[in-house]
Amino acid sequence: MLSFEQIPSLFHSSLQRQLDLWRDRSSEAQQARLTAWLQAHPEPAAQLARMWVASQYVAKVALDQTDAFLDWLEAGSFARTLSAEAMAAELDARLTQRKLNINGDTFDADDKEFDRQLRRFRRDMMLRILWRDFCRLAQMPETTGDMTSLAEVAIQAAIAYHHRQLQGRFGVPIGKYSQTPQPMVVLGMGKLGGYELNVSSDIDLIFTYPESGETEGGKRSVSNQEYFIKLGQKVIHSLDTGTGDGFVFRVDMRLRPYGQSGALVLNFDAMEEYYQTQGREWERYAMIKARVVSGEVMPGGVRAGEQLMDLLRPFTYRRYLDFSAIESMRDMKTLINREVQRKGINTDVKLGAGGIREIEFIVQVFQMIRGGKDVRLRERQVLILLPLLEQEGFLPAGAASELSEAYRFLRNTEHAIQGYQDKQTQSLPIEEADKERLAWVMGYDDFTGFHRDLEAHRRVVNAHFQDVIAEPEDSNKSDEDFAAWEPLWPKRSGPEDALPDVEALSVQLRDKGMVEPEAVAETLIQLLSSRALMTMQPDGRTRLDALMPRLLALLGDMQEPAETLSRILVLVEAVARRTAYLLLLVENPDALRQLIRLCGGSSWIAAQLAQHPALLDELLDPRSLYAPPDKDTLRDELRQQVLRVGWDDLEGQMETLRYFRMAHGLRVAASEVTDVLPLMKVSDYLTWLAEVILEHVLSLAWQQMVERHGRPQPLAGQPEPDFVVVGYGKLGGIELGHGSDLDLVFIHDASAQGYSNGERSIDNQTFFTRLGQKMIHILNTQTMSGKLYEVDMRLRPSGNSGLLVSSLTAFEKYQRNEAWTWEHQALTRARVVAGGQRLTAEFEALRNQLLQQPRDEAALKKDVVTMREKMRSHLGTQGSEEQKTRQFHLKQDVGGIVDIEFLVQYMVLAWAEKAPELCRWSDNIRILETLKAAGLMSADDADQLIEAYKVFRSAGHRLALQRMPGVVDGNEFEAERESVTRIWTRYLG
Incomplete structure (x- = not known):
């Protein structure tokens, strides 16, 4: 039957296995048809043998659809x-x-x-x-x-x-x-x-x-x-x-x-x-x-x-020459490079260095710059554009042929990888047999020869890419004379080498002008004796030896270097087996400076970097590190990142979301500890970050639900059902802090009688319940990168005993007939943070109605005060009155944050009937400003509460960034506490 002559001996067993399977699955008549075809077509017969080895997809079609495959061959x-x-x-x-x-x-x-x-x-x-x-x-x-x-x-x-x-x-x-x-x-x-x-x-x-x-x-x-x-x-x-x-x-x-x-x-x-x-x-x-x-x-x-x-x-296409395109393209490539490094996919012939994407970027940057003036550059095919770019002098002589040859080679490689199993991947195979098969399909005798040529092409591509797009080298990155600090870092290669003397090392550090030399010396010796350092591979130790003098030189300018060094060395130990991060810091002095600056300012940042070293990538560009984007830009950046992850790859989506949240959380924290952003802007950014992520999580969960069960169907004459995510608490009040959890409530407006229209149809309530469960799973699941957010659903109707997702009708019924006063207090800080526009408008209208209900002010006052006293007794500072004066719990003690929040909530519930504008906002500061504008509170009282609220929250943020509880000395903020208590007494008695 088939000839094995043109098939390398390495693959004879694969071909024989395919032939055996063919005989098992085909009838005698089908085997006769194939034999006749092989005899009549000797050259195509050799090609068939090649295809049955080179492509599992082709081989599988032949086995699963025998008659159709034979018809196809005979045609x-x-x-x-x-x-x-x-x-x-x-x-x-x-x-x-x-x-x-x-x-x-x-x-x-x-x-x-x-x-x-x-x-x-x-x-x-x-x-x-x-x-x-x-x-x-x-x-x-x-x-x-x-x-x-x-x-x-x-x-x-x-x-x-x-x-x-x-x-x-x-x-x-x-x-x-x-x-x-x-x-x-x-x-x-x-x-x-x-x-x-x-x-x-x-x-x-x-x-x-x-x-x-x-x-x-x-x-x-x-x-x-x-x-x-x-x-x-x-x-x-x-x-x-x-x-x-x-x-x-x-x-x-x-x-x-x-x-x-x-x-x-x-x-x-x-x-x-x-x-x-x-x-x-x-x-x-x-x-x-x-x-x-x-x-x-x-x-x-x-x-x-x-x-x-x-x-x-x-x-x-711009009418003018648009050189900003280079910067934009550079930023996009930086995002991709970070993802490649983070996922370890440098074997990807598309995204890795010198891959297909870099050739496309070279071409498209010139299209974006000059395509508005030169219509020839609006051509879409790379191989047509490359000669034109060289002809016009945009690329050096010979570049077009080099890049075209590399492009053909890389695309043929991509096809050989994908055509094996009809899978969408561009990564080189891992198994040796698969590597050799790829090389053979590409016309090589072995993988070594193929890989040598592949790497040569990639080096050529990357060199041209660097010439066109990459950011110029900064000649001022290594001004420090690090060599003078090398003697202060003993190159200890094993446990047999003696540790340096602490006192002697302290003297050397003091001579170099280091503040706190004894503490720094002790910290260095702790690292030298650590198990992490002792088990380091030689190349890793070489990188550490290059890093430490640079680190010490930069710490020498600090007033409190010991604590900063301790925090950084936790990171060093964490990456002892992933020393590419040490190399990143050695080769990027600016990133090392940012690391020192941020770890000195916040133990929270230091812990985040130690736990997630991939975030070190964010230190490479101070422009973005200290300039957190607005909400639209956040949404846009997330869109770009998830575009590179398959919609059905839930694990990949979850990891992308977690890195996105950590990276932007780091940017906000960096901006806060360096005083680039004030408190209110910090909370805005953290809240926008959560909202953008919730929008995507809802889209992701919805897509997967629709794919499995179809779309929830409305009753005749009704619009398609909507679903919204309502944020309560800090999220609803636009006051998220670092590490805040999310208080959420899910609401839909579908009829209980409706069903989804997929093959695995389910009723609407079940559909939306599973949608909510899937969202919580995406947000709450512990992965290698941790949880995305802690989610608290206890504010939903009937709390933990209630349905996970309520219809708007059921939500309204509960709020009007069963909700406690504290649940209406919570509603003052509620707002939709993701979901359909129609239901959003309906929820906002209902919220306004509920808040504007007439209330008995005496009964309301009693409920609010009773709940506040209960919270203070359980959550505030405990002990005798004398003990309570020694410290101040920023949130729960008398005159603290919760007193201000309860005052605001009381005023909204008491007065919204006559001042509906109080329902417009969900954050305390703007509600206080509205109370002042409406004449319901004196300007002096409102301003004092706003100032106290900002002061308390700023202190809380600072403590959180040092991973300390929200408690300060009892002598702090006496004036603010007195003001809050006086105003509380005036209104709530």
């Missing part, structure tokens, strides 16, 4: 090149045969059969593409072009099929202004837009349509947006959903405006508005590749896709 499909038009014609013929083609005389709506045919068509095309690529019947551009054509044909067929179906129910979407039928326009992004799809790529899409309006001529009219959202959902389902026949393409919609939280489809006006007012630099970068892959010609010859691209062009 000689592997020998043919196919244009996009030929592919489309072949799919049309298959669909017509089953009456699924909308252009046929008859049309049968059968979604399962349509999806089945799409998947079988994809299988046959993939077999052809992989065969031609692995047997080198096709060059790399043909492979990527074929994959792109396959995606376009599948997208267009899915749109046409589901368009026809939906029109039968809802009619034709008609433009509000043009009064003409509206098409759905699909933008292909990334490699799809650039005709460069790899052999196991997902497809990044953006759905849009020209005009708002409504459908006409159907059984029920809906808005154009609702129509196209339904169409988009059906198209995604047909392409992305895994069945027994596999899938067509994984679809990623996260590049659309507002990401996963945005509408699935927007009209042209909304698209233009978003990109002109909110579009980010990285979205400009993404839009360079954007290309219309589906969009009908409208009446009058207007091409909807061209119209859209004309609208978006001013966003993508």
